[in-house]
Each structure stands twice: as structure tokens, then as C-alpha cells.
Amino acid sequence: MAQTLSEQILSQAAGKPVRAGEVATVAVDLVMMHDSLSPSIIKIMEQELGAERVWDPERVAVVVDHVAPAATVQTAEKQNEVRRWVQRQGITHFYDVGRGISHPVLVEEGVAQPGMVIVGSDSHSTAYGCVGAFGSGMGSTDIALAAATGRTWFRVPETVLVRATGRFRPGVNAKDLALRAARELRADGATYAAVEWHGVEFLTVMERMTLATLSIEVGAKAGLVPPVGIPQVAPEWLRVEEGATYSRVVEVDLDTLQPQVSAPSFVDNVSDLGDLGRVAVDVVYLGTCTNGHYEDMAAAARILAGKQVAPGVRLMVVPASRDAMLRATQDGTLATLLAAGAAIGTPGCGACIGRHMGVLGPGETCLFTGNRNFRGRMGSPEANIYLASAEVAAATALAGYIADPQDVL
Amino acid sequence: MARVWIFGQDINTDQIVPGRYAPIMLKNEDDLRLYPFVEHRPEFASTVRSGDIIVAGNNFGCGSSREYAPLALKMVGVGAIIAPLFARIFFRNALNLGIPCFTADLTGQLADGEQVDLNLEAGRITSADGRELALPPPPTFLREVWSAGGIVPFYRQHGRFPGEAA
Numbered sequence: 001m002a003q004t005l006s007e008q009i010l011s012q013a014a015g016k017p018v019r020a021g022e023v024a025t026v027a028v029d030l031v032m033m034h035d036s037l038s039p040s041i042i043k044i045m046e047q048e049l050g051a052e053r054v055w056d057p058e059r060v061a062v063v064v065d066h067v068a069p070a071a072t073v074q075t076a077e078k079q080n081e082v083r084r085w086v087q088r089q090g091i092t093h094f095y096d097v098g099r100g101i102s103h104p105v106l107v108e109e110g111v112a113q114p115g116m117v118i119v120g121s122d123s124h125s126t127a128y129g130c131v132g133a134f135g136s137g138m139g140s141t142d143i144a145l146a147a148a149t150g151r152t153w154f155r156v157p158e159t160v161l162v163r164a165t166g167r168f169r170p171g172v173n174a175k176d177l178a179l180r181a182a183r184e185l186r187a188d189g190a191t192y193a194a195v196e197w198h199g200v201e202f203l204t205v206m207e208r209m210t211l212a213t214l215s216i217e218v219g220a221k222a223g224l225v226p227p228v229g230i231p232q233v234a235p236e237w238l239r240v241e242e243g244a245t246y247s248r249v250v251e252v253d254l255d256t257l258q259p260q261v262s263a264p265s266f267v268d269n270v271s272d273l274g275d276l277g278r279v280a281v282d283v284v285y286l287g288t289c290t291n292g293h294y295e296d297m298a299a300a301a302r303i304l305a306g307k308q309v310a311p312g313v314r315l316m317v318v319p320a321s322r323d324a325m326l327r328a329t330q331d332g333t334l335a336t337l338l339a340a341g342a343a344i345g346t347p348g349c350g351a352c353i354g355r356h357m358g359v360l361g362p363g364e365t366c367l368f369t370g371n372r373n374f375r376g377r378m379g380s381p382e383a384n385i386y387l388a389s390a391e392v393a394a395a396t397a398l399a400g401y402i403a404d405p406q407d408v409l
Numbered sequence: 410m411a412r413v414w415i416f417g418q419d420i421n422t423d424q425i426v427p428g429r430y431a432p433i434m435l436k437n438e439d440d441l442r443l444y445p446f447v448e449h450r451p452e453f454a455s456t457v458r459s460g461d462i463i464v465a466g467n468n469f470g471c472g473s474s475r476e477y478a479p480l481a482l483k484m485v486g487v488g489a490i491i492a493p494l495f496a497r498i499f500f501r502n503a504l505n506l507g508i509p510c511f512t513a514d515l516t517g518q519l520a521d522g523e524q525v526d527l528n529l530e531a532g533r534i535t536s537a538d539g540r541e542l543a544l545p546p547p548p549t550f551l552r553e554v555w556s557a558g559g560i561v562p563f564y565r566q567h568g569r570f571p572g573e574a575a
Contacts (some may be wrong), residue, residue, distance in 0.1 A: 023550060036433055040476065048561045067433070078433050123498055139476030139502035143561055153570040173468035187419050188468040192497050219471065221497055238450040266419055295521045353428035373474060374423040381427075 001241035004159040005224045008193040009134040013117045020158045020245065025129065025367050029133075030059050030111060031147045032120035034102050034284025035075075036066035037140050038082045041121060044144035051148035051388070054089050060147050061093035061111060062086050063102035066124065068348040070097075071356035100347035103127035103213065103289040107205060108323045114227035114234035116128075119146050121407055124289050125342040126220060129212035132227025132234055134194075137216060157221045160185065160246040164199035166255035171405030173299070174200070175291055175369070175389035178214035179260035183270035184250045191219030193247060196238065197256040199254075201229040206293035206324075213290045213371055217267040259404055262387035265375040273392060273404050283366040284309075284397040285358060285378075286342075286390055287318030287350045291369035294333075295325040296390035301328075301336040303394035303405055310400030316358045317342045318350035340397075346369035354379045367396045410537070411460045411488055414453065415521035418466030422499065424449040425478040432477055441477055442484035449531060457488030457539055462534075464515050466492065470499025477524065478504040488527055491515050491544065504551060507559035511544040 003011065004020070011017045013026035031054075033041050045051045054060045068265060070076035079097075084161045086094045095105050103124060106112040114132035118125065121143045128135025136154070138146070162181045177200070181187075191313040195215040200208065208225040215223020227234035258274040286292065286300055297317065309315045314360065317337055319325035325347050328334045334344065343358075354372050359379030360366055366385050373385035386402060395403040428434075430444040446453040463469075463482070469492035470478065479502045482490070490503065493514035503510050509529055519525065519536070526535040532544040546552070550571040557563035560571070569575060 025570045025573040036428075036431060037475070039433060044561065048563070056474060065425060072434070074436060075433055081524055121474060123472065125474075134541060136472040137498055139474050139479075139498060139505065141476060141505040142501060145560065145564060151570065187471055188496075191468065191494060200426060219468065355431075355434065372421075372423070374421045376427045376429075376448050379421050379429075 002241035004194065004244045005132065005196055005226065005238065005240065006134055006157055006159055007224055008395055009115055009117060010154060010156050011113065018156045018384055020156050022156045023153060024156055025151055026117055026151045028119055028146050028150060028152055029116035030061060031143060032061045032063065032102050032106060032118065032125060033143055033147070034066050035064040035068065035079050035082055037121040038062060039078045040125050040146065041144045042085050044141055045148050049144060054091070055150035057090040058092050060091055061106055062091055063095045063099070063105055064097050065101045065348045066353060067355050068097040069346060076152040080193060084181055098322055098346055100319070100324070101289045101349055102210060104206060104321040104324065107131060108321060114232050115238045119143060124213045125209055126215040126223040127209050127213045127289055129215065129222055129224035130208035131230060131232045132224055132238060134220050134222045134224065147358065150235045155192065157192060157406045159194045159196050160190045161246040161249045162195060162197050162252065163249060163265055164252045164254050166253055168254050168257065171391050171409065172257050173258055173389050173391060174203055174210040176257055176260045177254065178211050179262055179270045179387065180252050180257060181250055182214060182218050183260065185218040186265060187218060187268045190215065193220055194222040194224060195220045197223065197225045200225060204295060205230050206295055209293065212292050217371055218361045222394050259389065259392050261402060262373055262393065264373050264384045264386065267372060267387065273388070273402065276402060279386065279402040280365065280400060280402045281313060281367045281402065282364045283314050283316065283360065284393050284395050285316045285351065285366055286369045287316070287320065288321055288352050289371035290371040291390050292318055292320035292324070294327045297324065297328045297337065298333050300390045300394035303335040303391060303408060304398065305336050307340055307398055309397045313397055313400050315342040315397045316345060316366035318345035318357065319347045322347050351378050367393055369393050411462050411527050412458065413519045413521060413523045413525055414457070414463050415459060415516060415519065416463060416465040419468045419471055420465055421472035422470060422475050422478040423472055426475065426481045428473070431475065436548040441481050445481040445485055455486060457485045457487070460488040462488055463490045464519050464524065465490065466516050467494050469495050471496035474498045476502045479506055479508055483508055489529065504554055505560040507555055509555055511547065513545055515542060
């Protein structure tokens with residue numbers, strides 16, 4: 001019987017063939033935890049599970065990205081506790097302040113590989129699907145148990161297939177595809193299921209991460225792009241099989257796809273940018289594991305080159321990782337953004353969780369390249385967050401209102 | 410008797426506990442009990458009583474993996490959560506913490522502020538005027554985790570994961 005990518009990976013990890021709907025105990029290849037939840041995970045491991053050691057210090061990754069650098073005395077203290085624990089455990093994959101957001105970092109470091117089962121203490125751990133790994137977010141207790149035992153359980157998910165055809169027009173990109181799919185599937189359309197994104201072999205790994213991270217916003221357990229056309233080498237057993245069962249198929253024609261915008265305050269509140277009307281913004285925020293990649297900064301720089309951000313608009317750029325920032329520094333992308341008026345932050349999650357580095361005040365409107373526009377997400381519950389691509393972000397920064405990249409290019 | 414708290418659909422974890430109120434952001438982690446629905450429904454934390462029931466619309470708990478969202482609800486003693494569909498991470502977190510969650514749509518059948526009796530074992534809600542509403546029984550492996558008091562006590566007792574052969 002043909003299997004979906006998730007069924008193939010979970011069958012390998014379970015040591016027996018499994019199908020959608022079955023509950024399976026699986027071996028995990030990697031457990032990721034970040035600074036925000038590591039203190040609670042460590043506490044559960046030590047005090048509730050009575051586990052002194054992680055099951056394999058080479059397969060637990062710890063990343064300081066959520067409040068990086070520390071914004072308060074408490075967060076500084078908690079991060080130091082995590083650093084001491086990492087040292088005691090002999091954890092090899094530890095990435096401290098400035099290295100970037102866990103998801104791109106583990107891909108750049110080659111730690112996340114095709115065919116792996118990766119569980120992370122961050123809901124956007126679906127990100128690892130960008131290299132064809134089964135990545136899934138979990139809470140502190142599940143992560144503590146996985147870190148202590150090297151195992152977890154899953155109900156093997158059904159798979160929702162998003163099939164793209166054609167090629168993006170200029171000014172349209174992976175974010176628009178992901179938001180278009182969210183518009184179709186709605187916020188619960190893939191709950192308990194996995195999403196597979198087909199027809200996107202031409203995208204880079206980090207562009208694929210845009211699709212994979214947004215998979216959680218339609219409720220998915222994992223969001224996988226078939227691992228072809230990327231530098232990472234997939235195991236032989238992992239490939240799209242003809243005849244695999246998909247619970248639902250969503251078709252998106254990229255040739256006619258328009259820039260998409262998600263309006264406050266639900267991710268699936270998506271429309272074509274052209275139907276939005278005039279929305280003035282105070283802040284444009286380019287960053288996150290969804291769209292803070294080198295590709296995003298470069299696309300924004302192409303639009304902003306030689307121009308100035310509109311008066312009264314603040315443009316924040318928070319690179320997703322140090323590698324992305326380094327590349328953008330070396331080829332002049334960051335210089336272009338700075339010259340246009342951008343403020344640059346430390347690689348990490350930035351204001352995506354509303355804790356530091358550009359939180360929003362009451363009444364402010366933000367065009368955000370991230371993944372959530374929930375009320376209060378980036379600070380004040382009285383701020384309004386619109387989600388769109390980095391190209392829309394750049395066009396908006398120039399215009400002062402949400403704008404189509406085509407109109408400013 | 411337990412009070413019914415009605416919530417709408419797509420209630421996300423930022424509405425349950427905003428990231429700004431995460432335990433790592435608090436001087437005293439026990440203060441988390443002050444913050445369930447702090448911005449979405451500010452009167453909740455101060456008036457909810459142990460055993461009260463949340464009856465919500467579709468996709469309850471969507472968004473973040475933050476276990477401190479259901480933990481805050483547990484700290485104030487929420488007795489059960491009933492919704493037509495739960496976001497998966499929230500559902501696992503609630504299960505792991507031993508909070509009973511039932512998959513049913515009761516938003517049209519109960520009123521906010523209504524007093525009811527919840528019988529977890531029988532899977533039944535009885536309203537003050539005697540109406541009985543059945544709660545669908547959760548799958549066996551989930552019930553085992555709840556009755557153990559959460560995934561950690563379950564794992565410590567059985568040395569295995571739910572659904573795994575003994």
C-alpha cells in the first residue's frame with residue numbers, strides 16, 4: 001500500500017508499518033527546546049519524571065531564541081540556569097543568543113535532516129518539514145518525556161495535500177501560497193492531520209520553511225515538502241508514492257495567485273491584497289522563522305534599494321539567523337535596508353511573542369511577515385496585525401499603507 | 410454545582426495566556442493563576458471557581474505549544490473543557506496535565522453563567538432544571554491517562570506510552 005510522507009517516516013520510527021489513524025509509539029531523532037520553555041521542561045524532567053539525564057545529549061538541541069538577548073533580570077537568570085543544565089548534560093547542540101531562531105538554525109547546522117522525527121517545544125516545529133522531516137510541536141511535559149526517553153507517541157495523521165501548479169508572478173511568493181492555503185483550509189482545516197506541499201520543488205529550503213511553519217496555522221501536526229531539489233540528501237525510502245491517500249486536496253494556481261494578506265486577528269482571515277482597501281501602518285516588521293530568512297531580506301532590499309521608508313513608518317528587520325544576517329551583510333542587502341531606514345535587531349524571535357524588540361502599543365497597526373496576528377500577540381491587545389510576505393512588507397514600508405509590490409517596483 | 414463559562418470559536422493560546430505572561434516573565438511563577446484570559450475575559454481569573462466548566466466553540470486552544478495555557482486553567486481548578494474540536498497541541502497538553510476534555514458542541518445548549526452538575530465518570534452534565542446532556546466517552550487510551558492524573562504519572566506507573574503494548 002502506498003504511504004504518505006508522514007506514514008513513511010512514522011513507520012520507520014515505529015519499526016513497523018503504520019497507517020493514518022493508528023496510535024504509534026515512535027523513536028524520535030531529535031528533541032528541540034528553547035529558552036522560553038526549557039526551565040519548565042527541566043523542572044518536569046527532574047522533579048516529576050525523576051530523570052537526571054537526557055536520553056542522548058547529542059540528540060537534544062537547546063536554542064536561546066525567544067527572549068534573546070535577555071530583556072529582564074528574570075529571563076537572564078532563567079537563561080543562565082538553562083546554560084548550566086546544558087553543560088551538566090553535555091548537550092552538544094546548544095545555540096546561544098545571536099545564533100538565531102531554532103528552526104532555521106537546526107537546518108543550517110545540518111542537525112535537522114530528511115526523514116527524521118523531530119519534536120520541539122515550539123508550535124512552529126512543523127518548520128523541519130522544509131527538509132522533509134516530520135517536525136511537530138509539543139508542550140513542556142511531552143518534550144520532557146521525549147528528552148528523557150527518546151520516544152513519544154503519535155496518532156498517525158491523515159494528510160491534506162496542497163498541490164501548486166505554475167510559477168509565481170513577480171511580487172508573489174511562498175508566503176502568498178501559504179496564506180492562500182490557509183484561506184481555503186481555515187484555522188482548523190488540517191487539525192490532527194499533516195499537510196504535504198507539492199509542486200514547489202523550485203523553492204529554496206528556507207522558502208519551504210515558510211510553507212512548513214504556516215502548516216500549524218491550519219492546525220497541522222506536521223507540514224512536509226518532499227525532499228527533492230535541495231542539498232540535503234533524503235533516505236531512499238522517503239519519496240512521494242503514487243496512490244497515497246490524501247484526506248483532502250487543495251489546488252493553487254501560482255500563475256494567477258495575487259499577493260495575500262491576513263487581516264486581524266485570525267490567520268485564516270485572508271483576502272487578496274487588492275481587495276483590502278487602504279490600510280495605513282505604523283510599523284512594518286520583517287522577521288521570524290516564517291519570513292525572516294536571507295531570501296526575505298534580499299527580496300525586501302530589491303524593492304527598497306535607493307529609496308526611503310515612508311515618513312512616520314518604522315521598519316524593523318530581525319533576521320531569522322546569524323547565517324542569514326551574515327549573508328545579507330556580505331552581499332550588501334543589510335546596507336540597502338539600513339540606508340532605506342530600517343532598524344536591525346538581533347537574530348531571534350524578536351517581537352513575535354510580544355516580549356521585546358519592538359512590541360506594539362495600543363492603536364498601532366503593524367504589517368508583519370510572521371505567522372500569527374492574534375490579538376495581543378505582539379504586545380498590546382489593542383494593536384492590529386496584518387500578515388503578508390516580505391515583498392508586501394517592503395512595498396508597504398515605502399507607501400505607508402499596505403501595498404502591492406507590483407505597484408512600487 | 411459548577412458554573413458554565415461559554416467561549417467562542419478559535420480561542421487561541423494568546424487569548425488564554427498571552428506570551429507576555431509566561432512563567433519566565435513572572436517574578437513569581439505561581440502568579441500564573443492570576444492570568445487565564447487576562448485580556449480576553451478579565452473577570453475570569455478572579456471569579457472562576459474550582460470545578461467550573463469551559464464550554465467553547467470550534468478549535469479551542471489553537472496557536473502556541475505553551476503548556477502554561479492549560480496549566481493556568483488547571484491552577485484555577487477548571488473541571489472540564491468541552492468543545493467540538495480541540496487544537497492538537499492544546500489537547501495533548503491538557504491530557505498530559507490531567508484536565509478532562511470532551512469533544513462535543515454544547516455552546517447552543519448551555520448558557521454562560523448557568524449552574525450545572527458534571528458527572529465525569531458517567532460522562533453527563535445535568536442542568537439546574539434537570540436537563541441531561543451526554544458527553545461522548547473519550548477513547549480508552551485517553552481515559553487511562555486522565556485517570557492516572559496525566560501523562561507523567563501514567564508513564565511512571567506503566568513504563569509505557571498510551572496505546573503502547575504492555
